[in-house]
Amino acid sequence: MKRSSSSGQSSVPPPILSAGVSRRDFLRGLGTTAVSAAALGSQSLAAGLAQANAEEVRGPAAGPVTLSINGERRTFNLEPRVTLLEALRLNAGLTGSKEACDRATCGACTVLLDGDPVYACTVLAIEAQGAEIETVEGLTKSGGLTRLQQAFVDKDGLQCGFCTPGFVMTLTALLRKNAHPTEAEIRRACAGNLCRCGSQPRIIAAALEAGGTPTAAKANTVRFHDHALA
Amino acid sequence: MPWPKETKYLGKSTPRAEGPAKVSGRAKFTTDVAPAGVLFGAILRSTWAAARIKSIDLTAAQAAPGIKAALLVHNGEYLTRYYGDELAALAGTSRQAVLDALRLIKVDAEPLPFVVKELDAIKPDAAQVFAGRPNQGNNPARDSGRPDDAFAAAAAVVEGSFATQIELHQSMEPHAYAVSFEGDEMTAWASTQGVFAVRDGYARNLGLPQNKVRVICEHMGGGFGAKSSLSIEGELCAKLAQAAGAPVKLVLTRFEESLATGNRPSSFQKLKLAADKDGKLTAFQMDGFGTPGYMASAPNGGGSNGVALPMPYLYRVPNSRVKQSAVAINAGVACAMRAPAHPPAAYGMEGILDDLAVKLALDPVAIRLLNDPSEVRRHELEVGAEKFGWKAKYQKPGSSPGPVKVGIGCASAAWMSGGRGTQAEAQISSDGTVEIRVGTQDLGTGSRTVVQVVAAEMLGIDPALVTARVGDTRYPPSGGSGGSATTASVSPAIFDLCEKAVEELKKTSGLDDPRGANWKAACAKIGATPLAVTGRWRDGLSTGGAGGVQFAEVEVDTETGFVKLRKILAVHDCGTVVNRLTCESQINGGVIMGIGYALYEQRVMDRRSGVLLNPNFETYKLPGIGDIPAIELLLLDMPERGVIGIGEPCTVPTAAAIANAVANALGVRVPSLPITPDKVLAALGQVPDNGDRAAQVRDLEGAFARVAGAERPILLTETPA
Ligand code: FES
Numbered sequence: 001m002k003r004s005s006s007s008g009q010s011s012v013p014p015p016i017l018s019a020g021v022s023r024r025d026f027l028r029g030l031g032t033t034a035v036s037a038a039a040l041g042s043q044s045l046a047a048g049l050a051q052a053n054a055e056e057v058r059g060p061a062a063g064p065v066t067l068s069i070n071g072e073r074r075t076f077n078l079e080p081r082v083t084l085l086e087a088l089r090l091n092a093g094l095t096g097s098k099e100a101c102d103r104a105t106c107g108a109c110t111v112l113l114d115g116d117p118v119y120a121c122t123v124l125a126i127e128a129q130g131a132e133i134e135t136v137e138g139l140t141k142s143g144g145l146t147r148l149q150q151a152f153v154d155k156d157g158l159q160c161g162f163c164t165p166g167f168v169m170t171l172t173a174l175l176r177k178n179a180h181p182t183e184a185e186i187r188r189a190c191a192g193n194l195c196r197c198g199s200q201p202r203i204i205a206a207a208l209e210a211g212g213t214p215t216a217a218k219a220n221t222v223r224f225h226d227h228a229l230a
Numbered sequence: 231m232p233w234p235k236e237t238k239y240l241g242k243s244t245p246r247a248e249g250p251a252k253v254s255g256r257a258k259f260t261t262d263v264a265p266a267g268v269l270f271g272a273i274l275r276s277t278w279a280a281a282r283i284k285s286i287d288l289t290a291a292q293a294a295p296g297i298k299a300a301l302l303v304h305n306g307e308y309l310t311r312y313y314g315d316e317l318a319a320l321a322g323t324s325r326q327a328v329l330d331a332l333r334l335i336k337v338d339a340e341p342l343p344f345v346v347k348e349l350d351a352i353k354p355d356a357a358q359v360f361a362g363r364p365n366q367g368n369n370p371a372r373d374s375g376r377p378d379d380a381f382a383a384a385a386a387v388v389e390g391s392f393a394t395q396i397e398l399h400q401s402m403e404p405h406a407y408a409v410s411f412e413g414d415e416m417t418a419w420a421s422t423q424g425v426f427a428v429r430d431g432y433a434r435n436l437g438l439p440q441n442k443v444r445v446i447c448e449h450m451g452g453g454f455g456a457k458s459s460l461s462i463e464g465e466l467c468a469k470l471a472q473a474a475g476a477p478v479k480l481v482l483t484r485f486e487e488s489l490a491t492g493n494r495p496s497s498f499q500k501l502k503l504a505a506d507k508d509g510k511l512t513a514f515q516m517d518g519f520g521t522p523g524y525m526a527s528a529p530n531g532g533g534s535n536g537v538a539l540p541m542p543y544l545y546r547v548p549n550s551r552v553k554q555s556a557v558a559i560n561a562g563v564a565c566a567m568r569a570p571a572h573p574p575a576a577y578g579m580e581g582i583l584d585d586l587a588v589k590l591a592l593d594p595v596a597i598r599l600l601n602d603p604s605e606v607r608r609h610e611l612e613v614g615a616e617k618f619g620w621k622a623k624y625q626k627p628g629s630s631p632g633p634v635k636v637g638i639g640c641a642s643a644a645w646m647s648g649g650r651g652t653q654a655e656a657q658i659s660s661d662g663t664v665e666i667r668v669g670t671q672d673l674g675t676g677s678r679t680v681v682q683v684v685a686a687e688m689l690g691i692d693p694a695l696v697t698a699r700v701g702d703t704r705y706p707p708s709g710g711s712g713g714s715a716t717t718a719s720v721s722p723a724i725f726d727l728c729e730k731a732v733e734e735l736k737k738t739s740g741l742d743d744p745r746g747a748n749w750k751a752a753c754a755k756i757g758a759t760p761l762a763v764t765g766r767w768r769d770g771l772s773t774g775g776a777g778g779v780q781f782a783e784v785e786v787d788t789e790t791g792f793v794k795l796r797k798i799l800a801v802h803d804c805g806t807v808v809n810r811l812t813c814e815s816q817i818n819g820g821v822i823m824g825i826g827y828a829l830y831e832q833r834v835m836d837r838r839s840g841v842l843l844n845p846n847f848e849t850y851k852l853p854g855i856g857d858i859p860a861i862e863l864l865l866l867d868m869p870e871r872g873v874i875g876i877g878e879p880c881t882v883p884t885a886a887a888i889a890n891a892v893a894n895a896l897g898v899r900v901p902s903l904p905i906t907p908d909k910v911l912a913a914l915g916q917v918p919d920n921g922d923r924a925a926q927v928r929d930l931e932g933a934f935a936r937v938a939g940a941e942r943p944i945l946l947t948e949t950p951a
């Protein structure tokens with residue numbers, strides 16, 4: 001396992017690696033020239049390779065990893081293979097982010113990394129160093145609820161609630177970028193979050209509500225005898 | 231029913247009590263529980279579809295760093311019968327340590343012949359899942375009336391073949407347990423639909439006194455039938471904790487969830503339906519089979535094991551012959567899944583009924599009104615058809631112009647529901663607050679809020695004064711959450727409890743009516759010892775027998791085979807609605823699960839390796855937020871019937887309605903679920919046949935023939951995909 005030795009900021013999306021050029025980025029870049037040009041900036045391939053090869057070797061033993069979680073810097077002793085999700089849940093004691101697939105397919109583990117939603121099960125803890133990590137527990141300091149969280153409660157945007165923190169984080173990121181999202185934008189943002197209880201219609205309603213678009217309850221009721229039988 | 235007529239909370243919308251804890255990540259699920267010093271448990275599983283296990287060597291794993299306990303599931307030589315079967319378990323100080331050590335376990339096994347497809351397993355020369363026993367069970371035909379005569383005399387007869395897939399529960403929280411022993415007391419946190427069932431399972435399997443086992447399930451991330459009792463991973467978790475002398479937590483991975491925690495059995499249905507010239511049904515015949523996994527032929531030589539469908543479904547048919555059997559394959563076992571046996575029955579019955587309507591040139595709604603014995607459901611059909619605009623939208627099958635064809639369909643459901651014995655206790659304190667404890671659990675249906683709403687209504691107080699505690703065997707007993715029974719079980723017990731509380735408070739306070747405006751004053755007289763009352767379920771407040779009708783509108787692209795849902799209308803009855811908000815959420819959820827069953831979900835086994843090919847969310851497709859159309863709900867309010875559960879009937883007719891809408895759009899029927907683009911194109915004759923299709927048809931015909939016990943294959947009028 002290698003870790004980048006440089007700490008310079010680059011503009012490489014996605015935010016998984018915001019610190020310099022890792023060996024993996026470099027090798028990946030060789031296959032996609034557009035990305036490599038963006039990722040490497042003015043550096044030549046040779047210089048990039050030299051830098052990547054100079055990376056410090058880590059692991060397999062545990063070592064100190066410092067994470068900035070909900071505005072607090074915390075250091076844990078972790079094997080390099082420990083995921084950000086494991087570090088959050090087991091080491092930091094923040095169990096709001098859930099694990100439902102552990103392979104980037106359900107979104108239950110969604111956290112924000114420098115403001116962008118990522119699957120914490122598929123980011124290594126060491127990779128998240130240097131980034132601002134936000135979890136569902138960090139959305140309010142006081143123990144109150146954000147407008148979005150309150151809308152989830154009011155609109156019943158949850159049933160079992162296991163997928164809920166993930167949806168809340170995905171939509172928090174959306175609402176910060178786009179304060180009044182449309183239903184189509186909400187669906188698009190949540191394309192990476194699964195809910196087996198089928199709460200999606202009301203998750204959409206909650207997000208619309210939080211974005212200032214009032215939603216009417218869709219259900220109607222008829223009394224049995226209000227409607228004559230044929 | 232004694233439920234109040236004018237209500238303030240009952241039947242209105244109250245946000246669920248645990249909502250704030252769940253949206254803020256505070257709610258602790260079993261997967262989040264971490265008793266001090268907890269170890270991680272993990273299971274070693276068979277990588278053979280069938281094998282003789284000769285020996286398993288745990289030595290190296292036991293000696294690996296961080297490993298504190300290792301155990302075998304069985305001792306000595308034995309046979310394992312599916313890919314994913316539990317062989318051994320380990321506990322250690324970190325997940326990484328345990329995963330490393332699992333790789334050090336040496337299994338000496340002799341692979342054996344296996345069979346993982348129903349159509350292969352039913353052949354006479356198939357590998358036998360249990361040696362010496364045929365894979366196919368042989369149940370006698372169930373006849374009523376004189377089907378042969380009725381078919382001969384009918385004005386119209388249709389035949390068809392319908393098949394449904396294996397569906398996986400895939401609750402978002404995997405099966406999870408954490409077990410801790412202190413002295414002779416055991417505490418287990420379990421993601422379960424039945425805390426008492428798990429307690430009794432532990433007592434029985436570990437030889438512990440029932441009163442020394444406590445099971446807690448504060449919040450759980452879904453179950454859908456797969457978490458009804460103590461499962462093997464729960465037992466292994468406890469045994470690891472005993473062996474290690476430390477608490478152990480065991481959470482299954484998504485991979486394991488898919489392999490080994492239950493599923494909805496498959497079905498293959500050859501159906502025949504007849505009617506007189508007006509469309510009154512006269513005769514029904516079914517030859518059917520399906521697989522519940524490897525256990526099909528184990529204890530009873532081919533019983534139904536949840537495979538048998540309630541046929542003929544819903545409709546009054548005076549003459550019928552039904553023959554069904556279970557077929558064993560080398561794969562994980564089925565268990566109850568949301569409305570067991572009903573969604574496949576609805577898909578078959580509602581499909582053949584629509585085919586009959588087409589043959590008789592009758593409107594699908596009209597033929598249902600003519601044959602459905604349930605007054606409530608007929609009413610739902612009429613109200614729904616009106617709301618849906620059925621008459622204006624209905625076109626003859628396949629007559630929609632252009633390459634993207636529009637179609638509509640409807641289908642119905644029946645479910646027994648009903649409530650059963652539940653007890654509850656309350657403490658009412660002098661500040662007017664009420665704490666109610668019930669040993670039920672909350673699967674995500676909002677059972678705490680049910681308690682709160684009923685108590686607030688009956689006591690005339692703000693729900694905020696009521697705290698409901700559930701999910702602990704230290705609370706008064708309640709049954710498992712299954713069969714859509716929880717709300718109908720819990721509400722009457724709370725009703726009873728509140729009546730007693732009012733009586734007691736009258737005495738304590740001297741007030742004629744301590745409820746409502748007098749509540750605070752009455753409670754102020756309670757003093758230092760809270761008032762304790764109990765309640766129990768009683769007859770006359772809940773019933774069973776829920777129905778429902780759903781309507782679907784689809785677009786089918788005949789060039790790509792892609793089905794797009796435009797709209798679903800769900801019309802359901804559940805008697806006295808307790809909490810409208812959570813009731814509607816459950817119906818949404820049932821419909822969405824039905825969408826997955828209709829269009830996306832299926833377990834895929836590999837014939838050559840015996841391996842499950844899609845044990846993950848990237849290849850086992852759940853409906854995503856982009857797949858969900860506008861869902862409209864119409865609740866039929868019938869307070870006079872009392873409380874009826876809604877969790878299961880709402881998922882029954884969805885796939886059948888969608889399938890009928892697709893058939894209406896195309897003018898041909900896709901004969902199996904899920905309705906994937908390849909099957910749509912095949913049904914339209916747009917897929918070149920390389921000979922596989924003919925072989926499949928032969929296999930299917932042969933299989934039906936064997937189920938029917940016929941000498942020669944029965945020829946199908948329709949060719950399956
Ligand atoms: S647990 Fe990370 S995406 Fe599913």
Ligand code: FES
Nearest residue numbers: 159160195196197
């Ligand atoms: S609310 Fe249960 S998975 Fe979404």
